[in-house]
Amino acid sequence: MCGIVGCILKNDEDVAPILFNCISKLEYRGYDSIGFATYSENRIHIKKDKGKIEEVENKLNLSNMPGKLGIAHVRWATHGDPSKLNSHPHVDERKELAIVHNGIIENYLEIKEELIKEGHVFKSDTDTEVIPHLIEKFMNEGFDLEHALRETIDVIHGAYSIAAISTKEPNKIVATRKDSPLIVGIGENGYYLASDSPAILKYARDIIYPEKGEIVILDENGVVVHDEFDNIVNKEIESINWTPEMAEKEGYDHFMIKEINEQASAVKNTLTQKEHIQEIIDDIEGNIQRICFVACGTSYHASLTGKYLIESLAGIPTDVILASEFKYSANTLNDKTLVIFISQSGETADSLKALDIANQTSKTLGIVNVVGSSITRRAQYVIQTQAGPEIGVAATKTYLAQLTAIYLFSALLAKNEELVNELDKVPDFIDETLENIDFIKGISKRYNYARDFFYLGRGFSYPTALEGALKLKEITYIHGEGYAAGELKHGPLALIDEGIPVVVIVPPGDSYRKTMSNLEEVKSRGANVLAIGSADDDALKEQADDVITINPEIDELIAPLIYVVPLQLIAYFITLEKGHDPDKPKNLAKCVTVE
Incomplete structure (x- = not known):
């Protein structure tokens, strides 16, 4: 710390x-x-x-x-x-x-x-x-x-x-x-x-x-x-x-906005790890019956996306465990388990304790950004993300670099060549999304009043909703909660009232219709709906109060790699409106080296 x-x-x-x-x-x-x-x-x-x-x-x-x-x-x-x-x-x-x-x-x-x-x-x-x-x-x-x-x-x-x-x-x-x-x-x-x-x-x-x-x-x-x-x-x-x-900031007002703008490069550079990741898969293939992600904070959200990817594409049972809670699951590990540790710094105290436990029984893989960090030296396999140094406390480009490594690992594990090829388009999609930065800035100013925010998403968009809420909490100090949209009627809907902002993540795909139904539920109860969806989605534009549009080629499978960018920007611009420093949020530090 x-x-x-x-x-x-x-x-x-x-x-x-x-x-x-x-x-x-x-x-x-x-x-x-x-x-x-x-x-x-x-x-x-x-x-x-x-x-x-x-x-x-x-x-x-x-x-x-x-x-x-x-x-x-x-x-x-x-x-x-x-x-x-x-x-x-x-x-x-x-x-x-x-x-x-x-x-x-x-x-x-x-x-x-x-x-x-x-x-x-x-x-x-x-x-x-x-x-x-x-x-x-x-x-x-x-x-x-x-x-x-x-x-x-x-x-x-x-x-x-x-x-x-x-x-x-x-x-x-x-x-x-x-x-x-x-x-x-x-x-x-x-x-x-x-x-x-x-x-x-x-x-x-x-x-x-x-x-x-x-x-x-x-x-x-x-x-x-x-x-x-x-x-x-x-x-x-x-x-x-x-x-x-x-x-260095290189002319940007804050490291956070600089690092948001570096995300396309972070993804592109991390995609160069394809051959190394394939070598890891070749070495473990046939010996793994279960995968377990261990992470904290933003890395935990990246891991949830990894669970959805691996289970849906490769059919391997996959769990995600908070590093601080890992010891309570340690007895379920065996030599057929691959435990994947996700950490920007490679020095997260809880993750290091969990890694020492996992090394006693299972194969371990670290997905880490910092060269030579403790996880890179203790894990049996390492995927080095290529985001470069990240100074802003709220993770942005390292999150996308982690997601990229996880996507590559999942696609290669599942031998899904179509997804591997689709990932090559992601840097351009990110840069295209960043072209709307002034529009997103204007929308963000309209939500400066809020004391509470809700984020909704289904399937692959659920972890993105969690990450959007976390970014908001970290730097604006506004209470934000991310929910699986299907959970609304199981309690959270009671919190929706007149004027409460609800961010709904609605990419094209199998979850689209049900998510739109959830959007209508919160809208009918007076929520101010800010939606993120396809540029050619006329129904979404009609239903939502505000819409941030994304390239319609991006479906829900790869949406987590692009749709999170507007959520980062929303948090950043609201923070500026409130007069806070987005690089130095109160009570937080970049690397949590104590338990």
């Missing part, structure tokens, strides 16, 4: 401007507070406060701090309110040590109680503050910084990535991780740590991925990685093909 950065330069320039540039790229991971710690002249300099990065920079001038090495942090609060005291970095009693941390320490209360008995004084309400006190304790017992950190991680339980600096061992950054992301970058002018690659793309494209429990030591001469037995680990260096420009 939080984001951390570390850097040590080979030259004697001040590191703070680089830290500021890097941590700014991670604000999507948390924006409750920000803080820096740099080292120079045998002391640690700290600036931190609550607020967004620009606000704190204007107040404290973070980028003007001395020293060639430092660590930085953006916070998404889990323990303790957003405040200056609770913001990172946290320090020891003598301010000879500073650390930043992403994750949750589950047993911090017991540790804190013991440390207080030993005379330690705590100043924050965070779980994190036990870490510098533990490191201080072990260094006072004679351990160096690396081994004091090693002793510390033997005591703490939970998920973490940690970076530490100390005046007792100047010109060094020591770091470790468990179940929270951490990458190491090797650049021309220095060495870097970060929670995610967009932070350091400008400075380093060669990346090392530390594993759980490994200790990373950065100094001006390079990077050394030690395993739990103090052996040097020769880590493979991987190059990231994302460019720094891909993580």
Whole structure:
């Protein structure tokens, strides 16, 4: 949830401007507070406060701090309110040590109680503050910084990535991780740590991925990685093909609208994975009797579409399980089950726990956007979506990239060559839909008044309705609910009243007539109906209050890949009307790395 950065330069320039540039790229991971710690002249300099990065920079001038090495942090609060005291970095009693941390320490209360008995004084309400006190304790017992950190991680339980600096061992950054992301970058002018690659793309494209429990030591001469037995680990260096420009707004007002406009490219690039997906299918074919998707949030909706596709096209029983609920279904797995994990970041804590369980009995496949992430290293098979870095908290282009990978997998599994060919048309359909952006903007403004929204769809359009409602909730803070249209009479119809907006997704296909009947039901009860359907559907235009039209060639089978685009835009434009920042919704962060 939080984001951390570390850097040590080979030259004697001040590191703070680089830290500021890097941590700014991670604000999507948390924006409750920000803080820096740099080292120079045998002391640690700290600036931190609550607020967004620009606000704190204007107040404290973070980028003007001395020293060639430092660590930085953006916070998404889990323990303790957003405040200056609770913001990172946290320090020891003598301010000879500073650390930043992403994750949750589950047993911090017991540790804190013991440390207080030993005379330690705590100043924050965070779980994190036990870490510098533990490191201080072990260094006072004679351990160096690396081994004091090693002793510390033997005591703490939970998920973490940690970076530490100390005046007792100047010109060094020591770091470790468990179940929270951490990458190491090797650049021309220095060495870097970060929670995610967009932070350091400008400075380093060669990346090392530390594993759980490994200790990373950065100094001006390079990077050394030690395993739990103090052996040097020769880590493979991987190059990231994302460019720094891909993580910039490039003239757009927000990352979200930029990423919506990049969706055709995300689909087109992900379609290049066809041969790799076929190789996976060739390897598992004949050995799979059941498929189980595991995901959270937007990825869960993509998985629901996958269930409909695989069961209708390939006839293989398919379940979709929320990652946080997976353990309750674990006993149903066997060696004939393929468990597919869908995650943008590849670092989702709940999914990683579920993956470890599934690997004990079943074949596992990860569909992930971030190269080198934990799921890509733990799953037996991997499909790498090709969306590029996504900075906006509300997923858009990564959702379509996930859907594309799922469609390809389903079509190839079912040997449905017609669908495989149809997918090649999708990028053009998306671009064509985006040509209506001004029209959609105008319609969206008319629904700014709403306190509640309902989204209806049948069959393949039901997950799209769920995703549209989620986008609305995430960034507009309007209550939105998605329903299978056939469920209206089983309860939700009681909520329909005069003026309530109902978005009805009505592509051509087998579900069309029944969905139109549901549209008429809500219309007769006073709802304002905003429909999304075929451009040649005159009946729809007559019945609905507003209609966003889509190319009539698109039937309900591939509609999820295109019809979601207007729903994303509706949420985006209503958010702007309300004066909210669509890239930084309250209480949310891009990557959920704690359970």
